[in-house]
Structure formats: C-alpha cells, structure tokens
C-alpha cells in the first residue's frame with residue numbers, strides 16, 4: 001500500500017560512511033563506518049572531541065563533500081552518486097546551512113542576504129512567510145543594513161533566516177554559537193529551537209556547547225570517526241557526564 005505510515009521516509013538516512021583523507025602512511029580515517037537516520041521535525045546535536053569527524057560527517061550529509069564509501073539519502077534521494085550539477089540543485093532545494101562565521105555576503109543588505117537562496121533558485125519569496133520569519137528572528141528594523149553594520153548575533157540571525165527562507169528539508173548548522181558570547185548564544189539557540197517547534201524544521205547541529213546539546217531532541221557523540229553514544233532529549237546530567245568522559249572541553 002502506498003502512503004501508509006510505514007512509508008515515512010527519513011529526512012536523512014546515511015549508512016556505513018567512511019571518509020579517508022590522503023593515502024598510504026599519511027591517510028587519515030576521519031569516518032570509520034558511521035550510520036545516521038534523522039527523522040523529520042527533530043533537532044539533532046552532534047558532539048565529540050576536536051578531530052573526531054563532526055564537520056566531515058556534516059559536510060558529507062549535506063552533500064558538500066563525498067564519502068570514500070557509503071550511502072547518504074536526503075528525502076529518499078541517494079546523493080553520493082549524483083553529478084555535481086544535480087547535487088548543487090538538490091542542495092538548493094533541500095538543504096539550509098548555518099555556519100560558525102555566518103558566511104554572509106558583505107555587499108548585500110540583510111534582506112538580500114536572507115533572500116539569496118530564493119534569488120539563486122529563481123524563486124519568489126512568500127511575502128507572508130518572509131515577514132513572519134524576519135519578525136521571528138528580530139530583524140524587522142535591520143533589513144536594509146549590511147553585515148558590517150550588524151552585531152555578531154544579528155548577523156547569525158540573518159544567517160538563520162537565510163537558512164529557513166526556502167523551507168528546506170533539513171538545516172545543517174556547524175557550531176552556530178561558536179563565535180558568539182554566552183548571552184547571544186542563548187538567544188540564537190532559542191531561535192533555532194523555536195524553528196523546530198514552530199516550523200517543524202528538521203535541524204542537525206554540530207556543537208561543543210553543552211547548552212546547545214541540552215536543547216536537542218537527540219545527541220550523537222562521535223569519537224575517532226565513530227558514533228560511540230547517543231542520548232535523548234534534554235538529559236543534561238547525562239550529557240555533562242559524557243562530555244567529562246570524552247574530555248570535550
């Protein structure tokens with residue numbers, strides 16, 4: 001039967017991911033057989049010590065890098081075998097990005113930065129959703145400012161709105177609070193949590209921040225290229241214990 005609950009497709013379904021950088025004696029095994037399934041509407045945090053493979057995993061799941069072997073499906077589409085053009089198109093349609101250093105275009109206003117994914121895709125914004133999004137991220141009176149005229153927190157809000165504006169299948173965030181003070185980090189995390197609650201936005205976030213992980217529905221812990229542990233929502237005590245064990249900070 002088609003369309004039954006059992007047909008629900010994972011937003012992200014990755015199997016047996018291996019990523020080796022370099023060759024021979026100098027080869028680095030960044031991922032050693034990682035499998036991840038992400039269900040819709042969840043905030044997943046990925047934690048682990050420096051060099052454990054978090055960014056490598058995120059880049060491969062997001063189609064920014066290719067695995068040495070293994071499979072990644074986004075919304076049921078196998079992306080590891082797509083050609084470059086098809087992969088670029090898939091990223092535009094299905095994926096939003098939030099980076100540690102914001103990655104805004106300096107010559108564009110906040111408005112044009114937010115609209116960029118739609119502009120590139122030749123799509124028109126839904127004016128109602130745009131207004132709602134801009135007010136949710138608190139930028140209604142900053143839309144005509146350029147990034148240099150905005151604080152770090154405001155720049156990250158622009159980046160969040162840019163990631164959400166096309167209603168992507170999944171948002172990947174790489175240490176979104178890594179370059180912000182603790183108060184601003186808290187505001188940004190609250191905003192990311194609310195995009196999960198309000199818009200059902202599936203989000204995967206690499207983070208070193210225990211507060212960020214405590215807001216997640218699920219936390220995956222990587223060590224030396226493997227997933228070594230997984231915990232559920234807001235189990236701060238357990239998260240802190242694991243951070244201690246893995247010597248993350």
Ligand SMILES: Nc1ncnc2c1ncn2[C@@H]1O[C@H](COP(=O)(O)OP(=O)(O)OP(=O)(O)O)[C@@H](O)[C@H]1O
Nearest residue numbers: 021022028030048049050051052053054055056057
């Ligand atoms: N382009 C590359 N060439 C060679 N080795 C690489 C490359 N990118 C990453 N690595 C290596 O792969 C391993 C995993 O790196 P990765 O950046 O994924 O770790 P991470 O957990 O994100 O670290 P951090 O928390 O410090 O950002 C590391 O040993 C790293 O040095």
